[in-house]
Amino acid sequence: MGRGRQKAKYTKVARELKYNVPETNYEQLQRELQGSRAEHQEDELSKWADYIDDEEGDEDAEDYDQRRLA
Template sequence: MGRGRAKAKQTRVARELKYSSPNTDLTALQRELGGQQSTYSAHVAQDDDAEDDAYDDKWAPDDDADDGWAATR
């Protein structure tokens, strides 16, 4: 018992979220949808294999060795 008050509060909060109109940055939305370059630059990580070589076990089996692990009918 006692779930009625909690359920009513959840319903009220859900209704507020559903029908409220948050402050939307329309210029940022237009920039995003228009495909213009934003002022923020995306950081692209470059895969540097040279740094992995020190930890690479050259005698370990290839990662592709487990491709056939699934049972066949």
């Protein structure tokens, strides 16, 4: 008895998701995406900036190139 009820609930939810399309405010969505993208990128870069050492990165790249050519 329990399996039939569970399956019926899943079928009902799937049907609602398939046929009922919610109203979308595209202007608000665009504002959210534009605003969060720039802020997110700056946060990510500043978070990892302390760990980056440009001189070490160049040596690692040269070592990688030499190993790749060999």
